[in-house]
Amino acid sequence: MKRIKILKPVLVSNQQRAKENRSVFDKMNSLVINIIASPGAGKTSFIKNIVEHFKRRYSILVIEGDIKGQIDSQSISKLGVDVLQINTATECHLDAYMTAQVLPQIKKKHDLILVENVGNLVCPAEFEIGEDYKLAILSTPEGDDKPMKYPLLFHLAKVVVINKLDLLPYLDFNLQDAKRGIKRENPKAIIFEVSAKTGNGFVEIFRHLEKEVNAKKKKNTD
Amino acid sequence: MHEYSVTKALVDLCNKEAEQNNIKRICKIHLKVGKFTGFSPDSIEFYFEHLKSNTKCSSATIVFEEVPIKITCHECGKQNEIDEPILLCPDCGSEKIDLLSGREFFVASIEGEES
DSSP: OEEEEEEEETTHHHHHHHHHHHHHHHHTTOEEEEEEEOTTSSHHHHHHHHHHHHTTTSOEEEEEEESSOOHHHHHHHTTTSEEEEEEOTTOSSOOHHHHHHHGGGOOSOOSEEEEEOOSOSSGGGGOOOSOSEEEEEEEGGGOTTHHHHSHHHHHHOSEEEEEOGGGGGGSOOOHHHHHHHHHHHOTTOEEEEOOTTTOTTHHHHHHHHHHHHHHHHHHHHO | OTHHHHHHHHHHHHHHHHHHTTEEEEEEEEEEEETTSSOOHHHHHHHHHHHTTTSTTTTOEEEEEEEOEEEEETTTOOEEEESSOOOSOTTTOOSOEEEEESOOEEEEEEEEEEO
């Protein structure tokens, strides 16, 4: 009997592929955001607000990850930006390999690439795709306890967006508790409070994104 | 659900390592799983039983070694092991902490018969 030390992460090949994806994105100077949330949290509406605001200034690509269908990619392409669809079939998340498969379809440089991951608070957090950072969306109907119940995503997300604030009067959602929960998992989290339906709160997000897009460009020209 | 692809990656990694190290049949896989990961040993075992057939892992078992969540505090300097991933210092309540362990998910070693 022989015992061999391995000491290799199980997801070593995904991490390696994610690194390769990242270098492709870096060469194109694209800021890549991996958007993760539950089904129905408002990921697509959130993306639409950003696309509408920036589409005349920035070249934007949206990558849609869904188990099946093209509902979201069709509705986003109506806004006049480039969209790529990844159907994951049985998988509950995007991974670096699935992302790599659509890279050859990117025909020009984009300032901003928004990746809408499969609706799920658990699995997508574990799989890097080559993003610059993760953005988590928590919507008020889901409850203010979700950061405590699904800690990993909130720990890893640089930005957390609390969405559907317009529904607050009808819910038992405690905004302070939600923010406390997020900060417990991730003291450095940048938190935004918005309603993707009314557009409230997006001014701060636009400012944040502008800063991030510029920083990415500067980083690669330095 | 994501344990399927994770277990597939585990089997692939072990087969590759066995190949490179002249092991014809793996008996044990020592797998370190941090408490602050989203991976469930039960689900990994469930998928492993299906995915291992016709590979060098076909008669292998997984030995799970749980890695605790450890943090160190920048304010009071103390190190603590915590049960839940609430990233606050249990001694002084500070948020200025570093995660020392708990995010591990790697194959520590494999045991098997040489070719």
